Amino acid sequence: MASGSWIGRSVERVEDGRLLTGRGAFIDDHPPVSNLSHAAIVRSPHAHARIRGWDASAALAMEGVVGVITGRDVAASCKPFGVGVTAPVHYYPAATDKVRFVGEPVAVVVARDRYLAEDAAEAVVVDYEVLPAVVDPEKALEPDAPILHEAVGSNLAGHRRLVYGDPDRAFAEAEVIVRERFRFPKYASTPIETYGVIARWDGLDGVLTVWSNFMGPFIMHPLVARVLGLPENRLRFIVPPDIGGSFGIKSSIYPYLALIGLAAMKLGVPVKWIEDRREHLLASSSGTDRVAWREVAARNDGTIVGMRFKWFDNVGGYIRSPEPGCSFRPTGNFVGPYRFQNLEVDASVVMTNKSLTGPNRGYACGHLYFETERMIDLLAERLGLDPVEVRRRNLIDRASFPYRTPTGGLYDSGDYAATLDKALVLAKYDELRREQARARAAGRYYGIGLALAVDPSVSNMGYVATALDPQFRAKPEYLPKSGAVDSATVKIDPLGRVIAILGTTPQGQGHQTIVSQIVADELGVAPRDVTVVDEMDTFTRVWSISSGTYSSRFGSVGTSAVALAARKLKAKLVEYAAHLMGVTPGEVEFRDGGVHRTSGKATPYSIKDLAGRAHWNTESLPEGMEPGLAATAVFGFSVARAVDAEDRVNSSNTYGFIAEVMAVEVDPDTAAIKIVKYVTVHDAGTIINPMIVEGQIYGGALHGLGGALYEELAYDDDGQLLTGTFMDYLVPTASEAPDIEIAHVVSPSPLTTLGSKGLGESSSMTVPAVIANAVSDALRPLGISITELPMTPTRLHDLITRARSSASEPRPPRSGHPRPEPASPTPLQ
Amino acid sequence: MKPPRFEYHAAHSVDEAVALLGRYGGDAKVLAGGQSLMPMLNFRLARPAALVDVNRVAALAYVREDDGVVAFGAMTRQRTIEFSPMVAARLPLLREATRWVGHLPIRSRGTIGGSIAHADPSAEYPAVLTALGGEVIVQGPRGRRTVKAADLFEGYLTTSLGPEELLVEVRLPAMPAGAGYAFEEFARRHGDFAIVGIAAMVVRDGARCAVARLATAGTGPVPVRLRAAEEILERDGLGDAAVAAAGARAAELVDPDADVHASAEYRRHLTGVLTVRALKRAIAGATS
Amino acid sequence: MTETPIRLTVNGVPRTGQCVVRKLLVDFLREDLALTGTHVGCEHGICGACTVLVNGQAARSCLMLAVQADGAEITTVEGLMQNGALHPLQAAFRRHHGLQCGFCTPGMLLTALDLLRVKPDPTEAEIREGLSAVLCRCTGYHGIVKAVQAAAPELRAAAPWPDRRSP
């Protein structure tokens, strides 16, 4: 196979052999240490209560029990986790004084096996003084709301008002203003593998080793070390080769790394804890539920001149890092694919008695684009324009790349109009509109929706500081943050076989396959000649605080590091071969898996040949060349800068693009939604393995559909979770999965080594928008506009019933329907 | 999510099972397919002192027809029912309903007796039993008795069986030849318990309706036989107007509860919609 | 607590063990028999990750007690390979990208195998209905459905069942 030909092909995955035959190595599979004891976590049954005391005596007397640690031990031995805001929120791995959500850990029981641990967990007595709870973010900011954190004084964890351009003027001069209020639900990813942690304390050496399916970011390593009072070089995180899905959720496992680590340290035995599904639904992590108010200012021709965003993001009982990323992760791409320059963002992060939040596939972008794309449709409706036209009029054009957004984002490449056109052609948009006309004439409810999204990947750590006031960031003692880094090592053994070593933590993305393709191309070998080791161990891998597999990073930053490492090694081989041939490196070239003379006759050196000589006879190396055939590259982005004084930040490093069209039919009698057509076109730059890329899209799309129609961590007013089982938390099955037509546009990124961008979150961020637009379009004859997800049959039925009963009364003509803006509370500072 | 401690007995006969139940004086639970009981144990929502496993009672697994009645041993698996030619011929409504019960791997273990004894208000089998006017035979410390469907379901997950009684047989009258039938269901995902399910059977006599049978799942604590709706059809025939009237009546006859999946009002509305759909399909399939 | 002896056949091999009566079959397979290919995802019957064949039929091993499997024949994912090669269904999953993280895969494979046995020539809708017994969070099911569609004719021709029984 000629070099350069593996990238772009749907190479079968090397991971599959072991996974298909039951030989995967997941955290629960192979105990890395013997004599494990097993933990069960005692959790709060109350949403809000003060803890008066713990009594573990009955539990300690039970069969097989090794020991119990309670919040009292946690308070005595741990520091609270650092949080991303200045509000004094003290978040510990288990509750120390109060519980603030149902399912919050209050004690850990360790026993000979999990069955016995669960028996004893039931016997731990916690004395609670139950307090009133609040779960709604708007209610939580009312003056008489119960306060979760007395030290904070209110339930507002943080508030920022960000202003870009001159939004007031844009709104004053607007020819049309559209306003709407939205609700986005709290949903999660519920990977089929739950969290798992194994901790061993080596008291003599003072080393705590923690195995877990933690996926990064490894900023959490120093954070956990600090909580446990350990020097960082005495805390070792190891991640097994296989993780059973994450979609962002497993980044929030870190409090348990500390909690189970503490149990191992206190009790002196290695401890294993596998989260069960009930625990996972109650207390792992989810996206935020959000109440949002939107305003769009536009001209009559559909040109958008400004927007106002305002939202309350509900982060649950504590604000856990990396929150408030829920509000700020998309800062650089707040404007999406549109050109407008004037924006005001009023972001409040609110704490209520619900479980905690964190990254969930599409982190914050599902919210953002649901609101924006609904607004564009509402604007189009108000102006009597086709929603395609309104979008087209506002798109950033191809000539503008790299494009600096008013909020500081640097869109690296793209062709938004061409991508949209491709989606329209593939969906046969005009034909869909004709079909809609026929359906409407027949009294059927058929609708077409569009959604566009700039798909950010590789978060720049620096965005987190957007949550802080510029005055705070201006203080001399403040340390600015920025970066997105990954490393890779490529080495060649004495027989010429290649091994690539990564410290990423894949959860099904096929990193081994992709790396083998990249290295094969770089070194002119076949992928099967490249062994890829992809296991994280903080003691042995080169890593940085941004390391890990999240934020769709691998496709840009991990691949770049691998390609660079291979190139470094290749350069060394070239130099070595030239030396052997007695010529200068300029006179040779690397091709077809060996080094050849550019001109003139000389026997080429194959990699195998060079490897043998280099390993066996270091004397043959040129003067000054380091022995060994290994190269490590660390790749980072120079465009990852800290947030500036005007709150501008390039919050991600590469930016893909998504254009989608969906057609649905709604059965008005049952409120069932049928997806008739769904087209999604992606621009993720260079595609390394189309099969894997499309796999991410299928998965992301169904996840978005889950959030739009099925999934919700719903609570009652007392803070009890109503969907605490898989019977009630509805993960879509194969029967709910729609047919998806996928196409690509390729605008290579100028910033990455191979031109690739990330795509792991993909359509999870567009589906809520596209289906809400399609359903709203279907139900337009009834005057229905979707502003709240999930669109459960009951909710939709209520809307239809209300619309039909008001239709039988004389109805005022519908005018783009700006509902009066709610008396929006000005968040306290 | 590991089950609490319990004692475990594998019974080999009905008498042994009943004796074991008696020995625990109501603190033991029958373990049939385990597809409802095991989740409750894993969640520690059930804490019986003992389990009496009847999976090894061979005499409880059979399907036979006697005298116009199809009799099922309580331990007959839902999967067996799904693939039974006799059920397909004599109780096609039950067969159709079976396909709505969970998924194939659930039906591999789940039993007809367990489904009925468990009395989940959203379950399909209790609705079919109610629609067809079946009965069950139970055996307890004081011997055997027969309980009619109408007397069986008392409330949410509650039947009139005593804690020491074992359900041994489910009896359903075979459907008349040519009867039309349908099981219509609306669930949020495939395989979920019904939000609302409607079991329908009609026996046609020319344009007249000789027999109509309608019962619900998911519309309250127990399955509801929609007798007043049946009467409309039996009186006014099988035309569209009668069907619509029966649907409207059906919605009035139920008093559903709200939960996280559906409001009471939506369930009531669906009862009407699905009754009409079930009847239309049943009528289309009925031959006189 | 006292332990009960259990004898069963797993993947054609007679195995013995002993455990407390409340131990779930899936825990017994994973911990006592070291067959960690069968996964645990919910322990209440919904996710299907723990699905194995019990006497030839797909069933949830989280909803059975290990003692109930005494005398049974169990097939787990570890038993699917034939003569050192992937089973045609496994091979189809690989070809059609029917797995990403692979956590649902063992349950998916055994469920699909059972489905193809009772419905050797399924429509796409029937495949989807059959596979709705197992949750996958990664693939959106697309590759899985394609794999099962592709494997169906191969299995009809070869019928390489781990064991043959009535539905």
Ligand SMILES: Cc1cc2nc3c(=O)[nH]c(=O)nc-3n(C[C@H](O)[C@H](O)[C@H](O)COP(=O)(O)OP(=O)(O)OC[C@H]3O[C@@H](n4cnc5c(N)ncnc54)[C@H](O)[C@@H]3O)c2cc1C
């Ligand atoms: C994922 C999943 C989806 C499901 N979906 C559906 C669905 O859509 N529709 C539906 O109807 N069901 C559904 N079920 C439940 C399933 O049908 C159960 O099989 C059924 O409800 C109970 O039958 P079982 O044989 O498993 O009984 P078990 O679970 O063993 O027992 C259930 C209860 O009945 C009692 N019991 C059982 N047999 C007897 C007897 N012979 N005499 C006295 N008491 C007895 C038990 O003590 C226990 O209290 C689902 C289950 C799962 C796990």
Ligand code: FES
């Ligand atoms: S673990 Fe058994 S079905 Fe989920």
Ligand code: FES
């Ligand atoms: S492949 Fe990850 S859950 Fe299915």
